Amino acid sequence: xxxxxxxxxxxxxxxxxxxxxxxxxxxxxxxxxxxxxxxxxxxxxxxxxxxxxxxxxxxxxxxxxxxxxxxxxxxxxxxxxxxxxxxxxxxxxxxxxxxxxxxxxxxxxxxxxxxxxxxxxxxxxxxxxxxxxxxxxxxxxxxxxxxxxxxxxxxxxxxxxxxxxxxxxxxxxxxxxxxxxxxxxxxxxxxxxxxxxxxxxxxxxxxxxxxxxxxxxxxxxxxxxxxxxxxxxxxxxxxxxxxxxxxxxxxxxxxxxxxxxxxxxxxxxxxxxxxxxxxxxxxxxxxxxxxxxxxxxxxxxxxxxxxxxx
Amino acid sequence: xxxxxxxxxxxxxxxxxxxxxxxxxxxxxxxxxxxxxxxxxxxxxxxxxxxxxxxxxxxxxxxxxxxxxxxxxxxxxxxxxxxxxxxxxxxxxxxxxxxxxxxxxxxxxxxxxxxxxxxxxxxxxxxxxxxxxxxxxxxxxxxxxxxxxxxxxxxxxxxxxxxxxxxxxxxxxxxxxxxxxxxxxxxxxxxxxxxxxxxxxxxxxxxx
Numbered sequence: 001x002x003x004x005x006x007x008x009x010x011x012x013x014x015x016x017x018x019x020x021x022x023x024x025x026x027x028x029x030x031x032x033x034x035x036x037x038x039x040x041x042x043x044x045x046x047x048x049x050x051x052x053x054x055x056x057x058x059x060x061x062x063x064x065x066x067x068x069x070x071x072x073x074x075x076x077x078x079x080x081x082x083x084x085x086x087x088x089x090x091x092x093x094x095x096x097x098x099x100x101x102x103x104x105x106x107x108x109x110x111x112x113x114x115x116x117x118x119x120x121x122x123x124x125x126x127x128x129x130x131x132x133x134x135x136x137x138x139x140x141x142x143x144x145x146x147x148x149x150x151x152x153x154x155x156x157x158x159x160x161x162x163x164x165x166x167x168x169x170x171x172x173x174x175x176x177x178x179x180x181x182x183x184x185x186x187x188x189x190x191x192x193x194x195x196x197x198x199x200x201x202x203x204x205x206x207x208x209x210x211x212x213x214x215x216x217x218x219x220x221x222x223x224x225x226x227x228x229x230x231x232x233x234x235x236x237x238x239x240x241x242x243x244x245x246x247x248x249x250x251x252x253x254x255x256x257x258x259x260x261x262x263x264x265x266x267x268x269x270x271x272x273x274x275x276x277x278x279x280x281x282x283x284x285x286x287x288x289x290x291x292x293x294x295x296x297x298x299x300x301x302x303x304x305x306x307x308x309x310x
Numbered sequence: 311x312x313x314x315x316x317x318x319x320x321x322x323x324x325x326x327x328x329x330x331x332x333x334x335x336x337x338x339x340x341x342x343x344x345x346x347x348x349x350x351x352x353x354x355x356x357x358x359x360x361x362x363x364x365x366x367x368x369x370x371x372x373x374x375x376x377x378x379x380x381x382x383x384x385x386x387x388x389x390x391x392x393x394x395x396x397x398x399x400x401x402x403x404x405x406x407x408x409x410x411x412x413x414x415x416x417x418x419x420x421x422x423x424x425x426x427x428x429x430x431x432x433x434x435x436x437x438x439x440x441x442x443x444x445x446x447x448x449x450x451x452x453x454x455x456x457x458x459x460x461x462x463x464x465x466x467x468x469x470x471x472x473x474x475x476x477x478x479x480x481x482x483x484x485x486x487x488x489x490x491x492x493x494x495x496x497x498x499x500x501x502x503x504x505x506x507x508x509x510x511x512x513x514x515x516x517x518x
Contacts, residue, residue, distance in 0.1 A: 014349035117345040117361050137361030139346065140447035144457045153447060252458040258463050261348050264469040271473050275480035282409035285485040287500045295500040299316055
């Protein structure tokens with residue numbers, strides 16, 4: 001969805017002045033809540049995503065030996081169900097943990113921080129992080145910046161793609177396609193506050209049923225996310241196909257896209273301006289008149305020797 | 311045509327061509343690299359046909375620069391080995407910067423500052439090349455942390471190189487009569503005797 005007409009841009013990549021922000025999210029920021037404990041792994045959300053966004057990925061094969069199909073996110077698959085088998089030693093149960101993987105829509109998005117192209121990534125006032133492919137140059141810095149390994153560069157057009165949180169649907173008051181289609185109600189959508197309240201009730205419920213560590217995944221390291229999970233094992237997010245335990249923008253990316261920029265510009269600017277002022281205060285480093293005269297005399301001497309030579 | 315047949319040859323045509331291939335590549339890389347580094351310079355991508363073209367071209371130009379830099383490094387490294395007299399020269403560098411280089415210790419073809427610059431550029435190029443490769447997503451996708459560290463190192467090394475080259479360019483402008491050495495190869499004897507006395511004596515046999 002294009003942001004060209006939007007008046008509700010909170011952040012814009014590679015932009016140092018305020019973006020059009022006359023419109024704010026009066027109804028509050030939005031969030032998608034994925035209740036992993038209610039998910040049955042039917043992949044209806046994947047299908048709805050394909051359908052709404054008109055995407056067709058290559059169908060995976062059973063040879064991978066897992067239910068994940070396709071086996072990874074791609075430019076054509078913006079969400080993928082991740083299936084993990086977990087042997088819970090405490091309860092003796094084999095648990096099938098199914099997580100709908102995709103963009104987490106971080107409040108502090110690493111992709112947007114890393115992106116060098118102005119306006120190729122925007123964050124709307126409602127919290128949705130959206131790629132504007134027409135501005136994308138295909139450098140892959142968003143992949144470098146993302147703590148969740150979500151963006152994918154298309155092999156076909158070298159543009160970066162990921163879940164838009166159906167920003168086009170949300171903009172006209174509809175819920176994302178995956179939410180609409182989920183048959184068990186495991187995916188919910190609303191304001192972030194409402195989703196937190198919803199999660200709280202559900203977590204209480206789960207705790208009553210013996211999942212002592214049930215909790216909400218809304219990692220503070222990235223300022224919270226606009227896609228949150230209810231996890232039965234919130235103490236160990238990595239059980240869910242490597243969901244990062246405490247995601248944050250890598251300190252290398254932080255340095256690279258943070259303090260390094262003004263420091264480097266100041267240093268190079270000082271070198272350039274300093275050189276000019278050195279020249280106009282000290283003058284050029286010229287050959288002395290004395291030496292020039294000496295050499296001219298030597299030139300004449302050499303010429304004379306040549307002429308007198310037989 | 312030589313203005314004065316007694317001018318001294320400092321660089322032959324092949325050395326000059328080699329230097330300028332590296333120089334042109336460097337300018338292109340610095341402009342495109344700055345475009346990716348800081349939003350203020352993003353409009354520089356227009357010089358290369360827009361953002362995607364800049365992204366496509368930058369790494370290939372980098373490979374060309376590295377290849378020609380290696381050849382140039384092999385040509386000149388022996389002349390840039392730091393000797394005790396260079397250390398002496400460097401100890402007196404403040405006099406030089408102050409604009410008075412008449413009683414600087416004798417220098418060979420290169421002075422201590424030029425030699426330091428040479429090794430600074432060699433180090434910078436090695437880091438730039440090695441850190442640039444993992445960022446080249448057209449060819450491979452490496453583990454995220456490798457790319458992250460590489461990105462930081464690449465930016466740091468790029469700024470380091472641009473800083474050194476600013477110095478290199480300024481020194482060539484400041485020391486009058488220098489740029490012709492890299493344009494058509496020769497310098498005057500007076501230039502040589504003033505700035506590189508050791509080299510002057512070696513070239514002319516004049517020990518006065």
